[in-house]
Structures are given as C-alpha cells and as structure tokens.
Amino acid sequence: xxxxxxxxxxxxxxxxxxxxxxxxxxxxxxxxxxxxxxxxxxxxxxxxxxxxxxxxxxxxxxxxxxxxxxxxxxxxxxxxxxxxxxxxxxxxxxxxxxxxxxxxxxxxxxxxxxxxxxxxxxxxxxxxxxxxxxxxxxxxxxxxxxxxxxxxxxxxxxxxxxxxxxxxxxxxxxxxxxxxxxxxxxxxxxxxxxxxxxxxxxxxxxxxxxxxxxxxxxxxxxxxxxxxxxxxxxxxxxxxxxxxxxxxxxxxxxxxxxxxxxxxxxxxxxxxxxxxxxxxxxxxxxxxxxxxxxxxxxxxxxxxxxxxxxxxxxxxxxxxxxxxxxxxxxxxxxxxxxxxxxxxxxxxxxxxxxxxxxxxxxxxxxxxxxxxxxxxxxxxxxxxxxxxxxxx
Amino acid sequence: xxxxxxxxxxxxxxxxxxxxxxxxxxxxxxxxxxxxxxxxxxxxxxxxxxxxxxxxxxxxxxxxxxxxxxxxxxxxxxxxxxxxxxxxxxxxxxxxxxxxxxxxxxxxxxxxxxxxxxxxxxxxxxxxxxxxxxxxxxxxxxxxxxxxxxxxxxxxxxxxxxxxxxxxxxxxxxxxxxxxxxxxxxxxxxxxxxxxxxxxxxxxxxxxxxxxxxxxxxxxxxxxxxxxxxxxxxxxxxxxxxxxxxxxxxxxxxx
Numbered sequence: 001x002x003x004x005x006x007x008x009x010x011x012x013x014x015x016x017x018x019x020x021x022x023x024x025x026x027x028x029x030x031x032x033x034x035x036x037x038x039x040x041x042x043x044x045x046x047x048x049x050x051x052x053x054x055x056x057x058x059x060x061x062x063x064x065x066x067x068x069x070x071x072x073x074x075x076x077x078x079x080x081x082x083x084x085x086x087x088x089x090x091x092x093x094x095x096x097x098x099x100x101x102x103x104x105x106x107x108x109x110x111x112x113x114x115x116x117x118x119x120x121x122x123x124x125x126x127x128x129x130x131x132x133x134x135x136x137x138x139x140x141x142x143x144x145x146x147x148x149x150x151x152x153x154x155x156x157x158x159x160x161x162x163x164x165x166x167x168x169x170x171x172x173x174x175x176x177x178x179x180x181x182x183x184x185x186x187x188x189x190x191x192x193x194x195x196x197x198x199x200x201x202x203x204x205x206x207x208x209x210x211x212x213x214x215x216x217x218x219x220x221x222x223x224x225x226x227x228x229x230x231x232x233x234x235x236x237x238x239x240x241x242x243x244x245x246x247x248x249x250x251x252x253x254x255x256x257x258x259x260x261x262x263x264x265x266x267x268x269x270x271x272x273x274x275x276x277x278x279x280x281x282x283x284x285x286x287x288x289x290x291x292x293x294x295x296x297x298x299x300x301x302x303x304x305x306x307x308x309x310x311x312x313x314x315x316x317x318x319x320x321x322x323x324x325x326x327x328x329x330x331x332x333x334x335x336x337x338x339x340x341x342x343x344x345x346x347x348x349x350x351x352x353x354x355x356x357x358x359x360x361x362x363x364x365x366x367x368x369x370x371x372x373x374x375x376x377x378x379x380x381x382x383x384x385x386x387x388x389x390x391x392x
Numbered sequence: 393x394x395x396x397x398x399x400x401x402x403x404x405x406x407x408x409x410x411x412x413x414x415x416x417x418x419x420x421x422x423x424x425x426x427x428x429x430x431x432x433x434x435x436x437x438x439x440x441x442x443x444x445x446x447x448x449x450x451x452x453x454x455x456x457x458x459x460x461x462x463x464x465x466x467x468x469x470x471x472x473x474x475x476x477x478x479x480x481x482x483x484x485x486x487x488x489x490x491x492x493x494x495x496x497x498x499x500x501x502x503x504x505x506x507x508x509x510x511x512x513x514x515x516x517x518x519x520x521x522x523x524x525x526x527x528x529x530x531x532x533x534x535x536x537x538x539x540x541x542x543x544x545x546x547x548x549x550x551x552x553x554x555x556x557x558x559x560x561x562x563x564x565x566x567x568x569x570x571x572x573x574x575x576x577x578x579x580x581x582x583x584x585x586x587x588x589x590x591x592x593x594x595x596x597x598x599x600x601x602x603x604x605x606x607x608x609x610x611x612x613x614x615x616x617x618x619x620x621x622x623x624x625x626x627x628x629x630x631x632x633x634x635x636x637x638x639x640x641x642x643x644x645x646x647x
C-alpha cells in the first residue's frame with residue numbers, strides 16, 4: 001500500500017516536470033531557475049573507483065526541492081498525497097518504530113554521510129593534485145618565427161582581456177552574470193577587420209522568423225532555402241607567360257633596357273630576359289650565387305663579361321633603389337657613356353667601379369683588377385677573377 | 393606484457409608524429425591518471441567556460457577540472473553543450489534535451505540523424521549536421537530560427553557575436569543576418585576540419601583537424617601545433633585540445 005501511494009505521488013509530481021517545460025522554463029528564466037545550484041552541479045565523481053556510487057547519491061538526495069509555483073496537477077496530486085498519507089499514518093500507529101532504533105539509524109546515516117563526505121574530499125584533493133601536476137609536453141619547436149605574423153601575436157594580445165567570470169556571491173548576482181554573454185557582446189566588431197571575408201554574391205541571407213518549436217507535443221522545424229553561393233574557383237596557371245611579349249612600358253624599365261644591351265650581341269634573347277627577370281625576384285644571396293655562375297659561364301664563351309658585371313651592378317641597384325637602377329639602366333642604354341648618373345643608394349666604392357668599368361673597356365686585365373679590388377662590394381669568388389684573367 | 397606492447401606501440405606512434413609547436417607557445421598535457429579515466433569516443437567534443445572543462449566520452453559527459461560527470465546512468469550522447477547556468481544540454485538518440493540532476497530529460501526530436509549542437513550567444517544553441525546537407529538552426533529553448541542551408545555538410549561551427557562561422561569541405565564561411573554569405577578561407581583539398589573555435593576578443597579563428605591545429609587570422613593560416621588535433625575550444629586565453637586518437641587533453645598557452 002505504501003509503495004503504491006509513493007509511486008502515485010511520484011507520478012503526479014512528474015506531470016509537472018516534463019522535458020519540454022523544463023527546457024522552456026530554463027530559458028524563460030534567463031537560463032537560471034532559482035532552485036538550481038548553478039556552477040556546482042551535483043555530479044558523481046568518476047575517478048574514485050567503485051566506491052563512487054554511494055557517496056555521490058547521498059548529497060543528491062539532500063538537494064533542494066523545486067520551489068516554483070505548483071501547477072494545478074501538482075496541487076491535486078499534493079492533496080491526494082496528503083490525504084492518503086494521513087490515512088496511512090492514522091491506520092498504523094502501532095507499527096511506530098522504537099525511538100532507540102530510530103536514533104541508531106540516524107547515527108548510522110550520519111556516519112555514512114560523513115564517510116562519504118570524507119571520501120569526496122579526498123577525491124577532490126587527489127584531483128586537484130593531478131590538475132596541478134600538469135606536465136609540459138616535449139615538442140619540436142619550429143624555428144620559422146619570422147613567418148608567423150598572426151599566431152603568436154594576436155594570441156598574445158588577448159592576454160589583456162578581461163574574463164567574464166560568473167559572480168557566485170549571491171543567487172541574484174549569479175543569474176545576472178550567467179545571462180551576460182561570455183564575450184561581452186562586442187566581439188563581432190572585431191570580426192570584419194580580422195577576417196576580411198569575401199562576400200559570395202550580393203543577396204543578403206535572411207534567417208527565418210522565430211517560431212515556437214514545440215506546441216501541443218508536436219515539434220515543427222522551420223523550412224529553409226538553400227544557400228546558392230558558388231565559390232570563386234581558384235585558377236592554377238599551367239602555361240608559362242612569354243615575358244618578351246609583354247609590351248614595353250612607357251616608363252623605362254631597367255630589365256628591358258638591360259635586355260636591349262645584352263641582346264645587341266647575344267642571339268638567345270628570350271633566355272637572357274628570363275634569367276634577368278628571375279634574378280630580380282630571387283633573394284640577394286641566391287642572386288649573387290646565380291649571377292656568379294651565370295657570369296662565369298657567359299664569360300667562358302662570350303665577349304660580354306663586361307656587361308654581365310654591369311648587369312649584376314644594376315641588379316643590386318634594383319634591389320636597393322629602383323629609381324637609381326632606372327637612372328643607371330637609362331645611362332647604359334644611352335650613347336652618353338662619359339656622363340654617368342649620380343646614384344645615391346650604392347656604397348661609395350661602387351661608383352668608381354661603375355664609371356671605370358664602362359670607360360676602361362681597353363683590357364679585361366684592368367677589369368679583373370677592379371673586380372678583385374671591389375671584392376667586398378661584389379663578393380665575387382677568386383675563380384671569377386681567374387677566368388677573367390685567362391680570357392683572351 | 394600487454395601493457396609493455398601497448399607502451400611500445402604508443403612510443404612508436406609518438407615517434408612517428410612528433411609534436412611541433414609554433415614559437416612563443418607552451419603545450420601542456422593532462423596527467424595520465426586523469427585522462428586514463430576517460431572512455432574516449434572518436435568524435436569527442438570539448439566545452440570549456442566558467443562552468444568547467446567538459447568532455448564528451450563514449451557513455452557520459454565528464455567534467456575534468458573537478459571530478460564529475462553529467463549522467464547518473466551511462467548513455468551515449470552524440471553532442472553536448474552547457475547552458476550559461478551550467479546545465480548540460482545533449483543530443484541523445486537524436487533528441488535534444490537538458491540533463492538535470494544526472495537525468496537526461498528528452499526534449500524535441502531533431503529533424504534528422506547526425507545533428508550536433510554548439511553554444512551560441514545569450515544562451516542559445518546552434519544545431520547543425522556534419523553528416524549530411526541540412527539546415528543550421530538557432531534555438532533559444534523555445535523559439536527556433538532556421539539560419540541557412542549550405543550546399544555541403546557543415547563539418548564544424550562556432551558562434552561569434554550574433555553571427556556564425558562554419559566550415560565545410562570547401563572552406564570556412566562567415567554568416568550574419570541580412571548580409572551575404574562570406575568566404576573567410578577557401579579550403580579545397582584540405583584535411584577534414586573537426587572543430588572550430590574563435591577568440592572572441594580578436595576574432596582569431598582556430599581550426600582543428602585530426603592532426604594539426606591552425607590559427608586563421610587576417611587571411612593567413614598558420615599551424616599552431618602539429619602532431620595533435622581533434623576537438624578544440626578557446627577559453628581563458630588558452631586553446632584546449634582533446635585528441636581522441638592520442639587519448640589526451642592538451643592546453644596551448646601563449647608564453
């Protein structure tokens with residue numbers, strides 16, 4: 001009989017607590033119904049082994065009962081429950097247990113609770129120790145620090161941010177701070193500046209109007225129109241561009257002028273031009289290496305060693321100052337060989353070389369001397385000088 | 393003997409894929425005694441905020457910063473999140489529902505199988521489907537809005553402000569109401585994206601793949617840590633990574 005009454009009362013109480021209303025009430029109340037102990041859930045320790053079930057159940061049984069206004073069903077249930085309980089109590093006064101037994105039971109319960117609490121505290125302590133013993137992971141740290149413009153930096157700037165912490169001083173403060181957005185609500189302002197997203201199409205996307213998901217136990221999920229955005233296709237170039245076919249720009253281009261100079265004696269114009277173009281894009285060190293090797297090859301077979309040296313000079317100029325490079329290139333292309341332009345970006349000792357390199361074209365012997373003198377500017381190898389010396 | 397073989401296998405595995413970390417970051421892992429308690433599931437999820445560090449395991453939602461679990465009886469949840477008040481919300485058996493006092497209270501049935509959920513602004517939820525082409529919904533506990541239906545399954549989604557950023561196999565996209573869909577980063581022939589997280593202060597996006605975690609900022613994608621991956625979350629100026637294949641939880645912190 002008692003069991004039946006208990007089941008009946010449980011069933012009636014459960015009528016007021018069905019799942020949807022729990023969700024709804026949670027959200028209606030701004031995410032925190034008052035009876036809920038907010039951050040501290042009554043949870044079961046999972047790492048305290050097989051003995052974990054007993055201690056965790058004890059505190060759960062003492063959790064506060066819901067305190068919201070009861071529904072009519074609950075009121076009826078409570079009335080019936082009260083009446084039945086009354087009848088049961090009055091029916092069986094003789095079965096009242098001995099006060100001594102009751103006291104012993106209470107004592108046992110208290111001891112069990114204390115033991116459970118102790119165990120829980122121990123588990124907590126053990127867990128905290130574990131958390132504090134976080135181990136640093138040995139990693140192979142990459143050395144490409146200079147090429148990471150975003151990772152470390154913006155990650156780092158976030159160090160100054162103020163964390164939104166849940167205020168647990170009172171129920172009211174807890175609810176208030178819990179309903180505040182985690183990011184303070186200002187994050188979207190950083191969005192367009194950081195992402196620079198590429199809009200796909202011009203049609204704005206409108207979300208569907210808010211509708212109640214579940215009414216009368218039926219849930220309706222709103223329809224949605226598919227996004228018909230086509231992604232811009234990334235193009236991969238497979239055909240090489242014929243650089244020599246690019247029109248001559250109105251402003252003098254050092255590379256174009258050099259090409260003109262070099263092709264005056266050299267047949268394979270396109271090849272030279274491509275080499276020059278590539279050189280101008282390569283790093284300084286690689287460029288030097290390449291220029292040295294190319295120059296050596298050319299000097300072995302052709303009589304344009306003098307101009308190769310100039311090519312290197314102009315290339316260096318171009319990496320330093322495009323304006324000066326233009327001046328030199330113009331000058332090289334002109335007939336006014338005795339009036340060198342005034343350049344500002346090169347080292348002082350490069351100037352005499354430039355001037356004399358052109359005018360003193362009498363002998364390769366002299367050129368080689370010049371090159372060895374200005375080795376620090378040119379950084380040419382001794383082999384380079386030897387080749388020039390041995391030339392006819 | 394069995395343990396010896398397993399440890400040898402693990403050491404070989406770790407030798408095969410060394411963990412590389414970008415400069416100015418430190419990497420920490422959880423104590424072994426703690427992560428060994430987790431019954432890992434391959435599609436694990438991570439949730440970190442003021443309500444604690446939670447992880448989706450095979451049969452429960454486990455709290456890692458304190459000993460705790462959400463479900464009294466083991467149940468297989470496919471996705472979960474936490475409300476601002478600290479209540480877990482999970483998808484179990486394709487039903488969305490709250491977990492209160494260790495009991496799952498099943499709520500509305502989702503329109504299809506395979507849905508996942510993620511926390512949104514102001515105690516809302518985003519529901520999306522990583523397995524098939526399906527709409528993205530926003531749910532506030534009572535009212536629902538359909539956001540959009542991308543033409544590829546949404547692999548990962550993260551809310552930022554009142555908008556979302558989501559990843560498909562084609563790229564990472566940003567979507568805000570009454571604005572056209574915007575492409576943040578095209579990613580054709582990229583590794584499958586498992587998780588997205590956003591630094592809400594700087595809008596820096598973190599992209600998790602099975603074996604690498606990237607940072608995406610100002611249209612530059614930089615690997616922050618390679619050799620580990622999986623589910624990621626950003627909180628407390630740290631990047632939290634749960635790698636189910638390595639059975640470990642990592643924290644990446646700027647130095």
